[in-house]
Amino acid sequence: MAENEKLKKSNLVYILVYIFVPIIAIVICYYIYAVAEVIGAAAVALIFGPLVFAALWWVILGKPLYSMRTKKMEKELDGAGFSRNHTFVADGCTVIVDQENGKLAILFRWNPFRYYVFPASRISKTWVNDGKTGTGIFAGSSRVSFLFLVDGIKIRVNTFISNRRWAMDHKYILEGISKADMMVEVLNDARGN
Helix, strand or coil: CCCCCCCCCCCHHHHHHHHHHHHHHHHHHHHHHHHHCCCCHHHHHHHHHHHHHHHHHHHHHHHHHHHHHHHHHHHHHHHCCCCCCEEEECCCEEEEEECCCCEEEEEECCEEEEEEEEEHHHEEEEEEECCCECCHHHCEEEEEEEEEEECCEEEEEEEEEEEEEEECCCHHHHHHHHHHHHHHHHHHHHHHC
16 A cells, blocks of 8 residues: 555445345345245245345354454565554454554454555544543443544544443443553554654
């Protein structure tokens, strides 16, 4: 990648394929079932097969593909002499920092076929968001993250995420804040180099 290329967090073609391939498979199989008057095992396969395919596609395909692409990115970066001092793999984004040379590599989950390598000096701001809502005994959080701006594009990397809200002094929240603080320090150090 050219170091001045603009970041794209998502790839529209990938997202559309991810969403619509299973839907198209379901529609085609149900159409065949309705038109051809299939019976027996073939009917069961035409009815339940695409549902199983869709479930596997949506639940299983996305995460392993993202993991495979992360490993491939790491291997390519190692081959190019990128010193991987810190790697943070989150649900939506992988951030790899070369502190010594002041560089960053990023792979986004919704754009898994393109990773970006750029100088850390392009980061204009870094901060931690503890996600705190509520006051007093009702204060809590369900997401902790570190954020940074690259050419005006805000990138949020979750260090903790949950479907329920936890008290601010809970170990999950404190651990998420600690990870986020560490990554902000690492990014700021890379910016200085």
